[in-house]
Amino acid sequence: MPTNANRPVRVLIVDDSLVVRDVISELLGQQSTIEVVGTAADPYEARQQIKALQPDVITLDIEMPRMDGVTFLRNLMRLHPMPVIMLSSLTHEGADITLEALEAGAVDFIAKPGADSSDSSLEHFAQVLQQKVMTAAGLGQRLTARARQRPSTAPQTQAKTTGRPAFDFSRNLIAIGASTGGTEALRDLLQALPPELPPIIVTQHIPGGFSARFARRLNSNCRLTVKEAEQGEKLLPGQVYITPGGLHLQPVRIGGELRVQLDDSEPVNRHKPSVEVMFNGLLRLDTTNSVLVMLTGMGEDGADAMTTGHRAGLLTLVQDQASSLVWGMPGAVVKRGGASQTLALDQIPSALLKHCYAGSSL
Template structure:
């Protein structure tokens, strides 16, 4: 099997060395070169023909975002962004994902603990492998979806069943920020509350929620402990906590849980889905979108067995068919559909027509 050819683009010699050492130690990779800035990278992409790039956002001569825009127009390649854990870094990283980057990693701190460095190594290896698997899909990636004029987007679900404990839950990982955006942009206002677990760092989740709120007709917020879940609202799990749904009288509430990683993730889709088993699962719509790994697959099967309506994104439209594939293999999928059919299927189910 051919090794994955990786080009590392970063103006920091320390980061170039760290990334090179981690990837070179794994037999799946061939680090074919490094570049100190986008101008250097242009020549080396032509010369070395890498399969995957790692790309710093802040660099001299040309910033990573401008370089990525040009790359996706002229020579689309899978890119894993290397970002700082700051508000500005979060905004730029989310923009990069919107443009076409596959995934991102937070730069390791020089003072990081051994456990943190081991986690970084594991995540980097897995994300670059996942990026390589997405290579053909990157080449045919469509332009980012633009917000549909209000007049052309249904405002309500006809006959929507909004009483009781109806709730929609969405789980996603790699490729999920854009998949979630696409689904929410096609949904109307009069929906049950939506809870979302996207694997994302703590410093990014609030900005992710804010961007979705700007782009969707729904009200999107980062979930807070004790939030009463309201119709027409979307609650994003903070990057530091699991989101758990609890029944409180006639209401549903959000509880943030800090028990530690489950399936190597905090927040975890497994934890969110499991919490829904205790609150009338036959009135739950559970959705699994693109992502790496198996998080949430087992609990999704439990939800289906308990009467939930489950929808899984198909392989063709998933950037990485890991979590959706695991759900299908568990027998957890009532429906397996293209990304652009997920919102219509939700609406049909709530309207009692599908």
């Protein structure tokens, strides 16, 4: 929360569209714990507003005149790190730029409502945006500390396998759940892993149109093969399968082979894709050597299923609070007693290899 917890969260809205600025101001103004202290039409005006108004959170458009949002974000994170939520359009180009913004230090993003949005969709957008703003407001000190650490493009320590596999990789899975802050945490984790591992399935809270590009960006930076999951495809060792945005993924066994099952059913825990759905699907397979991993994220999605898996004897690895951007989902697992180990992000690769290989280490 902000330094003074008795006052509302102060928000600055940066967008070149007057209509968008007015709509966002009105929707955020509905929440008594949020105060829109100013608006700016471009990054140069925003720079002056930040100095004068000292906001707790900024909402930032990506495409603006004179300086694009990502360039402004990089400058801001270098000079004055603070929580920024990107307002993005659900287009292919918008997806790529939004992922760049997350890599540059934005804490979250949300798709802009369309001009023809219904009252119900605007109400849902308002609720989600308000929640994201309140969560972001508590991340100021964490962002300052993160800015002092290595750049996001720094090489990762890569884990190496030693010894022999401890079990049949083709009959077991590694399942990873993540939300807010997860795109960067997943990148760091997967970059550190070798390809000689069981199939890895991932549910990251992400909208449709973003997941395929997210998978391609990961694939270009990892030794593992990363792709967006497809209905019915076989789950193969050494490959990572990203759940498509807007669908649920469950692993199923057909003819003795592990395969992908996608479905378009209702959201679970308000999410689609849902970590809970993926973890529960794995639990129905009764694979005793599978692993559940929970990374940074807002909310509690997946916590119940992960705790069930822990009680059934599966290895459950949870990212610790110090290395998580948001310790909602991981913290919910720990509170339920569902974590076999609570680890810093950079310790999770070695824990996975120790499980998969006798004597493996970083």
